[in-house]
Amino acid sequence: MTKHEFEVAMTCEGCSGAVTRVLNKLGDVKFEIDLPKKLVWIESDREVDVLMETLKKCGKEVKYNGTK
Amino acid sequence: LGSVSLKVEGMTCGSCVQSIEQRIGSQPGVIHLKVSLEERSATVIFDLSQQSPESLSGAIEDMGFESSVPN
Ligand SMILES: [Cu+2]
Ligand SMILES: [Cu+2]
Numbered sequence: 001m002t003k004h005e006f007e008v009a010m011t012c013e014g015c016s017g018a019v020t021r022v023l024n025k026l027g028d029v030k031f032e033i034d035l036p037k038k039l040v041w042i043e044s045d046r047e048v049d050v051l052m053e054t055l056k057k058c059g060k061e062v063k064y065n066g067t068k
Numbered sequence: 069l070g071s072v073s074l075k076v077e078g079m080t081c082g083s084c085v086q087s088i089e090q091r092i093g094s095q096p097g098v099i100h101l102k103v104s105l106e107e108r109s110a111t112v113i114f115d116l117s118q119q120s121p122e123s124l125s126g127a128i129e130d131m132g133f134e135s136s137v138p139n
Binding site: 017018 | 078
């Protein structure tokens with residue numbers, strides 16, 4: 001599985017909670033969130049676009065930092 | 069027009085409120101929207117031909133917050 005790093009403009013636990021729920025709903029992903037650094041690492045075989053669109057559902061700005 | 073007050077769980081601050089207001093407020097058929105952090109609710113006035121309490125609640129769920137239609 002590929003590990004991707006995304007920067008998500010999260011500002012509070014409501015944001016990281018929302019990111020957690022949308023990713024759990026998507027399924028087939030393993031992820032880690034660092035709220036202070038505004039980073040989300042996702043391990044998944046899904047397309048980056050799909051992961052990106054899923055993260056954007058939270059209504060926050062999302063940037064892809066590449067694979068890690 | 070229809071009006072509904074939905075329950076919303078998982079918001080912790082003003083920025084949570086703002087992101088819901090921005091995203092749900094821009095959905096088709098949403099005429100007016102007031103989100104309250106204290107009351108954990110979203111009160112929506114909407115066009116019945118384009119939205120329903122269930123579709124609005126579903127849109128909030130889709131953003132990663134828990135939402136339900138009160139009985
Ligand atoms: Cu937040
Ligand atoms: Cu918040």
